[in-house]
Amino acid sequence: MKKTLATFLAACAALSFTSCGDKSKTQSASEAGSDKTTFKVAWSPYTGWEPLSYMVDSGILKKHADKHGVTISADKLNDYVESINLYSSGEYDAVSITNMDALAFPAASGVDSTFLLPTDFSNGNDAIVSKSAASVAELKGKDIKLVELSVSHYLLARALQMNGLAEKDVTVTNSSDAQIGSLFTASDDSTVVTWNPIVNSIKDQPNAKMLFDSSKIPGEIIDTLIVKTHSSDAFKKALSGAWYETMAAMEKGDAKAMEVIADSAGGSLEQFKEQLATTEMFYQTSAAKTFIESADLKKTMEFVRTFAFDKGLYGDGATDKEYIGIEFPDGTVMGDKNNIKLRFTTDFLK
Numbered sequence: 608m609k610k611t612l613a614t615f616l617a618a619c620a621a622l623s624f625t626s627c628g629d630k631s632k633t634q635s636a637s638e639a640g641s642d643k644t645t646f647k648v649a650w651s652p653y654t655g656w657e658p659l660s661y662m663v664d665s666g667i668l669k670k671h672a673d674k675h676g677v678t679i680s681a682d683k684l685n686d687y688v689e690s691i692n693l694y695s696s697g698e699y700d701a702v703s704i705t706n707m708d709a710l711a712f713p714a715a716s717g718v719d720s721t722f723l724l725p726t727d728f729s730n731g732n733d734a735i736v737s738k739s740a741a742s743v744a745e746l747k748g749k750d751i752k753l754v755e756l757s758v759s760h761y762l763l764a765r766a767l768q769m770n771g772l773a774e775k776d777v778t779v780t781n782s783s784d785a786q787i788g789s790l791f792t793a794s795d796d797s798t799v800v801t802w803n804p805i806v807n808s809i810k811d812q813p814n815a816k817m818l819f820d821s822s823k824i825p826g827e828i829i830d831t832l833i834v835k836t837h838s839s840d841a842f843k844k845a846l847s848g849a850w851y852e853t854m855a856a857m858e859k860g861d862a863k864a865m866e867v868i869a870d871s872a873g874g875s876l877e878q879f880k881e882q883l884a885t886t887e888m889f890y891q892t893s894a895a896k897t898f899i900e901s902a903d904l905k906k907t908m909e910f911v912r913t914f915a916f917d918k919g920l921y922g923d924g925a926t927d928k929e930y931i932g933i934e935f936p937d938g939t940v941m942g943d944k945n946n947i948k949l950r951f952t953t954d955f956l957k
Contacts, residue, residue, distance in 0.1 A: 643700075646842045648681040648832075649690040650703035652872070654803065654882040655727035655830040659683070659703070660871035661864045662853040671849040675841040679849075683871075694718075700838050701846060705758055706829040707911045711920035714931050714948035719836040721950040724847055725895050729828040731885030733762050734806045734820035736791065737798035743770040743818050746777055746798065752790055753800035755781040758828050761914050763800045765827070766819040791815075803882050804874070825887070826898065827907045836950055847955040851892055858890040892956040899953050900936055908933055908941060 650659045662668045663681050672679040682699075684690040694702035695713045701723065704713075713720050740746050743766050753759040760779070767773055782790060784801065791799045791809050798818075799809070810817055821828050832850070834843055856864040869879035889895040898904070915921060916928035925931075932940050932947035940947060 643839060643842070644676065645678045646680075646700040646838065646846075647698070648679060648701040648846065649684050649694055649699040650681060650832075651684050651687040651690050653703070653830065654732065654872065654879070654886045655888065656703040657868045657872045657879070658726075658850070658853045658857060658864075661856070661867040662849050664867050665853075665856075665864070667852050668846075668849045671845040671852070674848070675845040677839070677841050677845055679842065679845060694833075700842065701832055701834040704831060704833055706831060706908070707758055707761055707915060709831065709833050710908075710911060710931065710933070710949055711756075711915040711918075713833070714933075715915075715921050715925075717948065719948050719950075720833045721836045721843075721952055722899070723832045723834045723843055723952075723955055724850060725889050725898055726830045726832060726850075727886050727888045728826050728830065728898075729758075729802070729821040729885070730825055730887040731820045731822040732803040732806070732882070733758060733801070733828055734810070735763065735766055735798065735800045735818045736806065736810055737816055737818050738791075738794070738812070738814045739796045739798055740818060741816055743767065744772070746818070747772060748777070749798055750778045750780055751798045751800060752780045752782040752787055754784055754787070755779065756918055756920065759800040759802065760918070761911070762819070762821060762824070762828070764914055765824050765910065769823070803885060804878070807881060820885075822885070826901075826903055827910065829907070843955045854888070854890045857888070896953045896956040899951050899956070904951065905935060905939075905941065912942070 650656050659681055660683065668679055668681060690702055691704055691708060691712050693699050695716050695718050703726070709720060709722070735743070737746070740749060746767070751763060753763060763779070764774060767776065784805070787799050787801050788805045788809055791797050792812060795814070809815060832846070834846070853864070857868070865876055869876040872879045872882070889898065912928050912931070912933070916925065916930070921930050929942045930946065931949065932942040932944055934940050934947050934950040936951055936953050
């Protein structure tokens with residue numbers, strides 16, 4: 608499932624071709640050239656990425672791949688962490704991932720990646736739900752269960768910051784995404800930070816209150832498709848073109864497309880639409896382009912890189928948050944210009 612990064616650092620250490628926090632790392636063979644013609648995409652279950660199921664099922668992906676003279680396969684992997692691990696180790700050329708995880712995992716591992724496109728941002732999908740507090744301010748001194756080092760952890764940090772508190776004012780208890788819903792249900796005095804569909808399954812329980820959700824920090828938890836920077840433009844154009852043809856089908860409510868996507872999500876069409884209501888999809892390239900070029904993106908990535916460094920996600924070799932360079936469409940770089948490992952571009956949003 609998306610965002611489950613409790614095993615983040617262990618997986619990073621397991622990568623055989625590089626080590627986190629080491630600028631001497633080199634690109635893997637799969638990243639080295641742009642003459643490849645066969646590419647693999649890894650994606651995992653989540654509202655904003657389920658359209659990939661229809662993109663494959665309908666033949667849209669193959670159509671665009673054929674147009675650009677490449678072959679593309681897309682595999683749905685139920686383990687989000689493993690999908691990132693396989694991308695970072697060179698097994699895949701693209702992966703579905705959040706902006707924070709792209710920085711803290713592939714980039715920190717030395718993999719030079721480009722945000723091909725933003726698929727969506729969480730606009731209420733991630734939330735703090737409590738039975739023991741009526742506001743974020745009342746969380747002081749409380750035990751809060753979440754998946755550590757995940758975007759849930761990031762959401763909590765931002766909520767506390769915006770309400771005059773810090774993480775030292777609460778107790779954070781690590782929990783798996785598979786258990787967090789049942790843990791909340793089992794206790795009359797619990798607070799959790801989690802994401803949909805778990806949020807929707809617990810928010811209406813007796814005494815449950817939604818204290819904060821990602822709609823309060825719009826555009827900060829970004830869901831994306833990233834690709835190896837050095838992969839061919841033909842691959843990038845084909846993948847982007849296929850995605851936006853699929854978005855066009857969703858936007859007009861194509862019955863077959865919505866049926867396939869909802870089925871892939873494991874629920875009814877009504878349930879999937881409920882999740883879509885708190886997911887800000889980028890249905891058009893113009894909207895995605897405006898978002899990526901916005902000054903707000905730089906503010907977001909400043910929050911994200913500060914959190915990632917403070918939590919040790921850059922690895923032992925990083926001495927400050929400037930360690931990794933993040934390049935934006937206007938050519939500016941946040942961090943080390945000699946160690947750019949994450950790039951935002953609008954070149955394929957046309």
